[in-house]
Every structure is written in C-alpha cells, then in structure tokens.
Amino acid sequence: MPRRARIVAADVPxxxxxxxxxxxxxxxxxxxxxxxxxxLRELAAALDCSVHAxxxxxxxxxxxxxxxxxxxxxxxxxxxxxxxxxxVNRTYRRSGTLWEGRFRSAIVQSERYLLACHRYxxxxxxxxxxxxxxxxxxxxxxxxxxxxxxxxxxxxxxxxRALGRSGEARQSAYRELFREQLDxxxxxxxxxxxxxxxxxxxxxxxxxxxxxLGRRVVPGKxxxxxxxxxxxxxxxxRGKRGSVPDSKMxxxxx
Numbered sequence: 001m002p003r004r005a006r007i008v009a010a011d012v013p014x015x016x017x018x019x020x021x022x023x024x025x026x027x028x029x030x031x032x033x034x035x036x037x038x039x040l041r042e043l044a045a046a047l048d049c050s051v052h053a054x055x056x057x058x059x060x061x062x063x064x065x066x067x068x069x070x071x072x073x074x075x076x077x078x079x080x081x082x083x084x085x086x087x088v089n090r091t092y093r094r095s096g097t098l099w100e101g102r103f104r105s106a107i108v109q110s111e112r113y114l115l116a117c118h119r120y121x122x123x124x125x126x127x128x129x130x131x132x133x134x135x136x137x138x139x140x141x142x143x144x145x146x147x148x149x150x151x152x153x154x155x156x157x158x159x160x161r162a163l164g165r166s167g168e169a170r171q172s173a174y175r176e177l178f179r180e181q182l183d184x185x186x187x188x189x190x191x192x193x194x195x196x197x198x199x200x201x202x203x204x205x206x207x208x209x210x211x212x213l214g215r216r217v218v219p220g221k222x223x224x225x226x227x228x229x230x231x232x233x234x235x236x237x238r239g240k241r242g243s244v245p246d247s248k249m250x251x252x253x254x
Contacts, residue, residue, distance in 0.1 A: 004197065006197060007107055007198065007209075007213065008070050008071075008073060008074070008107075009070065009107055009212075009213070010069050010070050010072070011066060012066065012107050012110070013052065013064060013065070013107075013108040013114055013117070014064070014065060014066070014067065014073055014105050014107055015062070015063070015105065015106050015108050015117050015120075015193075015194050016062070016063040016065065016073070016103055016104070016105045016194075017060060017061070017062055017103065017104045017105070017195070018061045018063075018077065018099055018100075018103040018104070019059060019060040019061075019099070019104075020059040020060060020100060021097050023059050023100070024059060025059050026058075026059055026060070026088075026098055027056060027057075028088070028092065032084075032088065032091075033056050035087055036056065036061075036080075037054075037139075037153060039083045040054070040076075040080055040153065043080050044076060044153070047072045047075050047076050047079075048069065049065050049066065049067045049068065049076050050065060050066045050155035050157075051155060052065060052066065052114075052118070052141075052154065052156065052160065053121045053122060053140075053141045054121065054141050054153075055121045055122055055125065055137070055139065056139040057124060057128065057130075062120075062121040062124060063121075064114075066157065073105065077103050081099055081103075084098075085098045085099070104195050104197060106190070106194040106196075106198055106199065106200045107199045107200065107209065107217075108200045108201070109199070109200060109201030109202060110158075112202055112205070113186075113189075113190070113201060114157060114159050115159060115160070115177060116186050116190070117190060118145065118177075119177060119178060119182050120182060120187060120190050121140070121141075122134045122141060122142040122145070123178070123182060125137035135147065141153075141154050145160065145171070146171055146174050146175045147171060147175075148167055148168070148171050156170075160174070192219065196219055198218050198219060199217040199218065206218050
C-alpha cells in the first residue's frame with residue numbers, strides 16, 4: 001500500500017521528530033551534536049526555514065520550525081539527514097541506515113499549541129529523567145529561549161515575541177510557562193498528531209486545514225463503518241454486532 005503523503009503547508013509552524021533506527025542512538029559524542037546543529041543552521045538559512053526550538057536526545061531529535069515554501073521542510077530534513085549520516089559513517093566506520101524511516105511531523109496551530117510545543121520539546125529530557133530542569137540539558141533551545149543565550153540558529157516566532165516588549169521580559173514570561181507541568185492531554189495530542197502526521201489544533205482549525213488541503217488531517221475512527229444492515233439488525237440503533245443493549249450498559253467514563 002502506498003504511504004500517505006505528508007501534510008505540509010508554507011508559513012505555519014511544524015513539529016518534527018526524527019528517531020534513530022530501532023530506537024538506537026544517533027548521537028555518540030558532543031562533537032556529533034555540534035556538527036548536527038551546524039548543518040541545521042546552514043541548511044535552515046539556505047532553504048528559508050526558521051527554527052524556533054530544538055532538542056537533541058540520545059536516540060532522537062525534536063525540531064519546531066516554519067518553512068517558507070511547501071518543499072522547504074522535506075528538503076531540509078533530506079539534506080540534514082544525508083550530511084549527518086555521512087559524518088557518522090565516516091567517523092565511526094559504520095554503514096547502513098541511521099534513521100528510522102521517514103521523519104514524523106505535524107502542522108501546529110500557532111495560537112493554541114505553539115508555546116505548548118516549545119515546552120513539550122524542551123521538557124523532553126526532564127520527562128526522560130535525564131535532568132531535573134530543562135536548563136541542565138545542554139542540547140536544547142531552552143537556555144536560548146528562556147535565558148537569552150546567544151544563538152545564530154533560533155529565530156523567535158511572533159507569538160514568542162509577543163510575550164514581552166524586551167528580550168528580558170520575553171525570557172521572564174517564557175520561564176514562567178515552565179513553572180507548571182504540561183497537561184497530559186496536551187502531551188497526548190502532540191504525540192498523536194506528530195507520530196500520525198496530522199494537524200495539531202482545535203477542531204475548527206483542523207476542519208479549515210482539511211478543506212484547504214483537500215484531505216483528512218486528523219486520525220480516522222477505529223473499526224469498520226456501520227452499514228445500514230447493521231442498524232436494522234440492532235432495532236434501528238447504530239452499533240456493531242454483539243454490542244450490549246443500552247438498557248444493560250453501565251455508565252461509561254469519558
């Protein structure tokens with residue numbers, strides 16, 4: 001079965017995950033991470049992509065970026081992956097694939113989920129119990145966004161800029177966002193959308209994107225659709241064969 005085409009759109013944020021093959025490590029030394037970020041910076045500038053946040057873990061990468069063209073994201077990840085794999089194979093005298101198939105991505109509704117994605121990405125080392133605070137992980141954008149560390153890679157999104165009138169005010173407001181845990185419902189929504197290649201946003205935004213792109217942008221419902229014959233067999237009620245009559249069902253949690 002042909003693979004589903006990736007959902008892409010220019011000038012909207014995109015959350016990207018790329019994993020090592022079989023969840024194996026893709027970074028082996030600090031020099032690898034330095035090189036990866038250097039290539040990311042060079043390619044983002046050449047392909048007109050703005051990187052808003054990143055986190056390099058041992059066996060996967062998180063990016064939050066905006067591409068100015070429909071093809072920008074795919075070209076960035078293609079060339080970045082190729083350059084980095086050449087370095088790893090040459091340095092460690094290995095061969096074969098390094099990455100787990102295609103990278104995963106989700107279009108992000110700015111107003112509702114952009115800053116949540118910032119937190120999701122930069123809190124990844126905390127969720128993995130590698131550190132107790134995101135500033136302790138050297139290989140993320142937290143200290144750039146939250147503490148003003150100089151960077152020629154990160155390009156702040158307009159919603160980040162709106163956090164305050166000065167850099168110091170924006171950083172202070174950004175740090176405040178990390179005082180509370182990210183809601184698990186939001187974490188789940190980010191994971192589902194990114195791993196499935198869908199649109200992360202409110203239902204109305206998802207519906208607008210589906211109309212604009214002419215395709216489904218949210219997960220489908222599990223199971224086969226109900227047929228008219230099934231309705232008749234169930235006395236006019238919609239349901240699957242073997243379902244329990246409503247009168248015999250207890251309360252079901254949401």
